[in-house]
Amino acid sequence: MKLDGRTAVVTGAAGGIGRALALRCAAEGARVAVTDVQAEPLLAVRGELGAGHVAVPADVTDDGALASLIERVEGELGPVDVFFANAGVAIGTDPVGTPDEVWEVAWGVNVRAHVLAARRLLPGWVTRGEGYFVVTASAAGLLTQIGSAPYAVSKHAAVAFAEWLSVTYGERGIRVSCLCPMGVRTAMTEGEELAHRVVRGAGALLEPEEVADCVVAAIDREQFLILPHPEVLTFFQRKAVDYERWLAGMRRLQARSEASEDAVAEGE
Numbered sequence: 001m002k003l004d005g006r007t008a009v010v011t012g013a014a015g016g017i018g019r020a021l022a023l024r025c026a027a028e029g030a031r032v033a034v035t036d037v038q039a040e041p042l043l044a045v046r047g048e049l050g051a052g053h054v055a056v057p058a059d060v061t062d063d064g065a066l067a068s069l070i071e072r073v074e075g076e077l078g079p080v081d082v083f084f085a086n087a088g089v090a091i092g093t094d095p096v097g098t099p100d101e102v103w104e105v106a107w108g109v110n111v112r113a114h115v116l117a118a119r120r121l122l123p124g125w126v127t128r129g130e131g132y133f134v135v136t137a138s139a140a141g142l143l144t145q146i147g148s149a150p151y152a153v154s155k156h157a158a159v160a161f162a163e164w165l166s167v168t169y170g171e172r173g174i175r176v177s178c179l180c181p182m183g184v185r186t187a188m189t190e191g192e193e194l195a196h197r198v199v200r201g202a203g204a205l206l207e208p209e210e211v212a213d214c215v216v217a218a219i220d221r222e223q224f225l226i227l228p229h230p231e232v233l234t235f236f237q238r239k240a241v242d243y244e245r246w247l248a249g250m251r252r253l254q255a256r257s258e259a260s261e262d263a264v265a266e267g268e
Contacts, residue, residue, distance in 0.1 A: 001132050001175060001219055004029030007077045009069070011060045011113070012087030014041040016186030017136060017179075019048075020208035021084055024216050026053060033073040033080075035060065036087070053077075060087055061108040063116050070120050079128070082219070083121055085114040086136040092150035106150035111157045118165060122174070129173040132219065135162040139182045139232045143239065144250060146257050166224055175222050181211055182229040204229070 008025045012018040013034035022045060026032045032053045036042040039057040046055035054076055058065040073080060089109045092098035114135055125131025138145070141155035162178035170176070183205040211228045218226040227233055239246040 006081040008082040009033045010084040014038040018086045020212035024212040031077040060113040082132040084134045106154045110154035132175045134177045136179045179226040
């Protein structure tokens with residue numbers, strides 16, 4: 001799908017990948033609506049976009065807020081053609097140390113928000129015979145995440161939902177892409193939790209603009225799996241070919257990461 005002349009909604013657009021996607025879509029000629037719970041930085045992104053675009057602060061885990069968002073976008077910019085379900089959170093540790101409310105936030109933002117958006121958009125898209133749903137998941141959704149159970153589990157679910165959408169609605173004109181990067185230089189990778197340090201040490205940190213370029217190119221090809229870090233495909237293939245060996249390797253990575261964390265703590 002070409003983005004020129006299309007209406008695109010980008011969630012989680014106050015910074016990072018979302019901001020980069022919004023600016024890239026606008027550069028391609030799309031009419032862009034950005035949304036985020038962080039109103040002030042969101043309005044700054046709206047200023048970067050220039051005329052012909054809108055910013056709507058909203059919590060996309062709230063079905064009513066999502067409905068109002070889509071209604072306003074369609075009223076001001078026209079029917080939504082492309083929806084970037086990009087909002088995400090990286091929170092929590094292991095199941096023992098992570099309280100229920102943290103699990104609920106991870107599930108709500110990383111998965112349920114996608115379901116709510118699809119529920120709102122699919123009827124109109126099916127009637128029109130086209131629409132594009134882009135899920136920002138993670139390499140953690142194909143592999144796993146050392147250190148954060150909520151992130152690993154919810155991102156696996158995000159990938160699964162994207163797959164289901166593609167299988168179920170692909171023959172009815174609905175296109176789906178699933179973005180699965182490793183480390184990207186955003187606020188999400190700046191923390192000092194084990195999960196953050198593992199991501200930073202796993203490979204090159206890409207700039208959000210590099211990821212956005214990959215996404216736009218994949219949308220043009222209508223490609224499902226978007227891997228800005230090509231090595232993720234190799235890891236994914238190894239996992240499929242020999243699951244037991246892959247699990248053993250990940251356990252070794254877990255042990256090394258924990259040993260490094262202990263060494264850092266002792267040094268302090």
